[in-house]
Amino acid sequence: GDSVTQMEGPVTLSEEAFLTINCTYTATGYPSLFWYVQYPGEGLQLLLKATKADDKGSNKGFEATYRKETTSFHLEKGSVQVSDSAVYFCALSSGGGADGLTFGKGTHLIIQP
């Protein structure tokens, strides 16, 4: 079946550091890939998505590129802020849209001033 693997953390960085959160997946066919973010006490918000190979999703300074050859969708940001502290989830959808997403276990990111 489908699966998503991501580094679990916690990942602790200083403000303005470069961020990479690794995500790899296994899936049948050609899934769509997503990054969601969960701030403390809140539900999940879509951060960015990519729907085919070599697509780059971007939002709020975050980027991720759909790499089919390495089955990866790593999240990057050039300069993190304290407000980026949250839990980040990588997810995929390989069904027709009516099925649930398959999530990684989440990466807890802590940014220190």
Next chain:
Amino acid sequence: DVKVTQSSRYLVKRTGEKVFLECVQDMDHENMFWYRQDPGLGLRLIYFSYDVKMKEKGDIPEGYSVSREKKERFSLILESASTNQTSMYLCASSTTGSRNQPQHFGDGTRLSIL
């Protein structure tokens, strides 16, 4: 913007009680989902529905049931609550058509079973 509203942010119930968690979305989405979120396990799909009165089991349906009598409302039911059902429950909705459509989440219900 899509709004997914879960009826309670925090809920405390007792073992053996029948518990209802309610979710309403305002964007006429066809698909609705219930997940539970536990530390170290991420999000796991309990049930989903792609139409009124339709339901499908997810990865962990045991001990749960669902109801979808109206398109905008999707209820999760714990028939006889147990302590291992203490968790954060997240509802989501999406429009249909392709796997490109993201899911939109509510703020979650943190349920404690004593």
